[in-house]
Amino acid sequence: MLYTFYSSFLSDHISFLHEYFFSRIKVFILYITRLFLQTIPISIFHNYNTMSFSSQEDIFDDTFYKFFGMHIPNPAPIEIYSLQNEGNNPYDALQQSCLHSSTTNLDQTPVNDLLDNISREAEPSDIEINNSSSSPSSVRGRSYDSFCGIPSYDSPITKPSSFYNDLQLRADTTSPLTLLKAKKYLVVLVGLPASGKSSVAKHLIDYLDQNNVLGQPIRSGIYNAGDVRRSSVIITNGPIIIPNGSVEDDIFNPRNAKKKEEFARVALDSLLHDMANDVIDLAIFDATNSTIERRNYIWNVLRTFNNESNIMVTPLVLEVSCDKSEYIKYNVHNKAFNKDYCGNPYSSSILDFAKRLLYYKKQFTPFNEIEYPLLSSASNGNIFHFRISNAGISSVGNMIMFNKDIFDLETNLLIREIEKFSSNYHRYYGYCYTDRVENFFDNCTSNKQTPSVKAENIQRDYYRKVLSEIFNSSFLETLRMTNVELSCGGSGEQAIHIANNSI
Ligand SMILES: Nc1ncnc2c1ncn2[C@@H]1O[C@H](COP(=O)(O)OP(=O)(O)OP(=O)(O)O)[C@@H](O)[C@H]1O
Numbered sequence: 103m104l105y106t107f108y109s110s111f112l113s114d115h116i117s118f119l120h121e122y123f124f125s126r127i128k129v130f131i132l133y134i135t136r137l138f139l140q141t142i143p144i145s146i147f148h149n150y151n152t153m154s155f156s157s158q159e160d161i162f163d164d165t166f167y168k169f170f171g172m173h174i175p176n177p178a179p180i181e182i183y184s185l186q187n188e189g190n191n192p193y194d195a196l197q198q199s200c201l202h203s204s205t206t207n208l209d210q211t212p213v214n215d216l217l218d219n220i221s222r223e224a225e226p227s228d229i230e231i232n233n234s235s236s237s238p239s240s241v242r243g244r245s246y247d248s249f250c251g252i253p254s255y256d257s258p259i260t261k262p263s264s265f266y267n268d269l270q271l272r273a274d275t276t277s278p279l280t281l282l283k284a285k286k287y288l289v290v291l292v293g294l295p296a297s298g299k300s301s302v303a304k305h306l307i308d309y310l311d312q313n314n315v316l317g318q319p320i321r322s323g324i325y326n327a328g329d330v331r332r333s334s335v336i337i338t339n340g341p342i343i344i345p346n347g348s349v350e351d352d353i354f355n356p357r358n359a360k361k362k363e364e365f366a367r368v369a370l371d372s373l374l375h376d377m378a379n380d381v382i383d384l385a386i387f388d389a390t391n392s393t394i395e396r397r398n399y400i401w402n403v404l405r406t407f408n409n410e411s412n413i414m415v416t417p418l419v420l421e422v423s424c425d426k427s428e429y430i431k432y433n434v435h436n437k438a439f440n441k442d443y444c445g446n447p448y449s450s451s452i453l454d455f456a457k458r459l460l461y462y463k464k465q466f467t468p469f470n471e472i473e474y475p476l477l478s479s480a481s482n483g484n485i486f487h488f489r490i491s492n493a494g495i496s497s498v499g500n501m502i503m504f505n506k507d508i509f510d511l512e513t514n515l516l517i518r519e520i521e522k523f524s525s526n527y528h529r530y531y532g533y534c535y536t537d538r539v540e541n542f543f544d545n546c547t548s549n550k551q552t553p554s555v556k557a558e559n560i561q562r563d564y565y566r567k568v569l570s571e572i573f574n575s576s577f578l579e580t581l582r583m584t585n586v587e588l589s590c591g592g593s594g595e596q597a598i599h600i601a602n603n604s605i
């Protein structure tokens with residue numbers, strides 16, 4: 103009996119030890135193979151219909167992490183072309199990924215026009231800005247919405263069209279000296295007001311912290327143009343106006359677009375100042391950055407900064423969009439309690455924000471591929487374009503294109519992580535938000551309501567009533583369509599009417 107016990111004990115443990123060492127050796131061999139692969143520039147093209155590059159890599163990476171407590175280095179110059187695609191044709195994927203149908207043709211003329219504009223400087227404005235408020239509005243280390251779950255990835259990867267290869271040829275040639283520069287990263291947010299940009303920015307910082315992506319802390323900060331604006335404008339119980347202006351001088355009226363550019367310039371200057379002083383490694387530029395001109399300005403400033411400093415800042419675009427009516431309403435509802443409106447009556451805040459959204463919508467141009475050459479000219483020939491839509495429930499693709507001539511392990515690792523973050527955003531963070539939206543619009547029918555729950559419900563009913571009056575279907579339709587003829591009529595048209603009359 104004793105013998106049986108010992109033999110079963112031993113065999114259990116021997117098989118455990120065998121499994122343990124064998125799996126370690128397996129990982130080690132895979133690692134060595136992978137190190138060998140690093141010497142070979144490879145391009146990886148996978149169609150996600152058949153195989154997911156990310157999921158295979160991540161199984162390997164997760165296993166490696168378990169055993170060695172660090173992430174494995176990436177194979178050298180990889181190109182990841184990542185577009186959400188239902189079919190096999192890469193060019194279809196490109197077309198599907200385009201947000202702006204007028205720019206999906208491969209005619210390079212608009213690109214040339216943009217490149218001609220490349221050296222154009224933003225015009226100075228007469229407004230005085232208080233620089234003191236331009237410090238980052240958020241820094242790493244803060245805790246945000248809970249980080250949820252162990253990631254498992256499944257990101258769509260497809261082959262690129264030759265169009266992107268052409269673009270790559272147009273990129274600036276990289277001097278070997280650039281590679282010796284200190285590396286920093288700039289995430290440029292693009293998206294309409296209340297689309298969730300600031301929330302996603304905080305989540306991204308949290309995600310990078312939690313995952314210890316580079317094996318050491320990434321010092322990061324959010325630079326918000328809205329914070330600069332708030333220190334320079336007059337908050338009224340009505341439109342937010344610029345100093346020395348009339349009451350009609352709503353800062354968000356496109357007439358005052360130049361003044362808004364100044365606020366953005368201050369925020370960007372402050373961000374680059376912090377990079378130059380080595381205060382941060384990764385900065386998020388939080389503004390709508392909703393026009394091509396603005397983005398062009400950013401790339402120009404960045405190119406100059408990169409040329410004149412001993413720092414190489416790699417820009418990434420992160421587009422955040424939201425077109426689900428419940429989400430728009432919920433987001434705007436929360437905006438009614440921020441610093442722009444504190445103390446103002448709820449309905450006037452909602453109305454003002456509706457007007458702001460409409461103003462922005464009229465001049466908003468989603469970031470699209472005709473701007474890629476401009477981005478790549480400020481980015482060592484790389485193109486990193488991520489998108490999150492409706493808190494990650496709508497599927498949109500990312501575009502990731504590495505310059506083949508440069509091997510940069512750190513950038514590779516970081517970009518891969520950000521790709522995971524944006525492709526899996528709903529699973530990591532977005533679901534907490536979508537649950538909250540659902541609760542907000544849910545009709546609570548429980549009989550056992552305490553007085554405070556009852557009071558909360560009455561309050562919430564009021565909010566929902568105001569929201570659905572202002573954000574009625576015709577207003578939402580107007581928002582959805584670009585350059586539509588606006589028609590008036592019905593209570594919810596008030597914002598459209600105000601916006602139209604004041605342009
Ligand atoms: N992904 C999200 N996670 C959590 N909350 C969100 C998310 N998206 C939107 N929200 C909610 O909507 C509100 C508005 O979102 P947020 O401030 O992030 O938008 P924004 O695009 O930065 O707006 P703005 O450009 O006007 O500053 C937030 O206060 C938050 O309550």
Ligand SMILES: O=P(O)(O)OC[C@H]1O[C@](O)(CO)[C@@H](O)[C@@H]1O
Pocket residue numbers: 294295296327328329331362363365366388389390391392
């Ligand atoms: O300079 P932009 O791109 O208009 O973005 C900044 C503005 O965006 C907003 O976040 C829109 O709500 C404002 O707070 C801020 O003034």
